[in-house]
Amino acid sequence: MLKFSKLTSLGLVVALPLFFAGCVQYQWVNQTRPTANLTTDSASCEQKVASLYPAQNVVVQTGGGYYTSGYRNCYRTYYGTACDYIPGHYIPPSYGVTDANSSQRQQSFNACLRSKGWDLVPAKH
Numbered sequence: 001m002l003k004f005s006k007l008t009s010l011g012l013v014v015a016l017p018l019f020f021a022g023c024v025q026y027q028w029v030n031q032t033r034p035t036a037n038l039t040t041d042s043a044s045c046e047q048k049v050a051s052l053y054p055a056q057n058v059v060v061q062t063g064g065g066y067y068t069s070g071y072r073n074c075y076r077t078y079y080g081t082a083c084d085y086i087p088g089h090y091i092p093p094s095y096g097v098t099d100a101n102s103s104q105r106q107q108s109f110n111a112c113l114r115s116k117g118w119d120l121v122p123a124k125h
Contacts, residue, residue, distance in 0.1 A: 025123040032117055045112035052108060053101040063094035 028038055067088050074083040099105075110120065 049108040053105040065093040
């Protein structure tokens with residue numbers, strides 16, 4: 001039988017809800033309007049925030065450049081051992097594209113729906 005110390009049990013009590021918190025799904029609900037209106041309100045809010053915060057694609061560095069280390073590759077030959085030196089080389093940084101306005105657009109969208117009476121709540125299963 002496994003025995004847990006009080007500290008281990010406390011750690012599990014604290015860690016497990018935090019672990020499963022990332023699995024919670026959310027939905028928009030409105031106490032005064034039917035769910036069917038969410039589509040209309042969402043479209044209205046999306047149009048509004050798209051004009052306020054249009055997509056602004058920017059190039060960002062996603063990984064740093066670095067040098068690989070060199071190494072020796074030795075092998076046996078008829079005359080003994082021979083070694084080749086393989087020098088290190090530079091790996092340039094990697095880049096990607098991201099939308100600089102996506103966060104502001106999402107926050108404004110959420111605020112717009114909230115202004116129409118919608119609340120983002122954990123989904124009931």
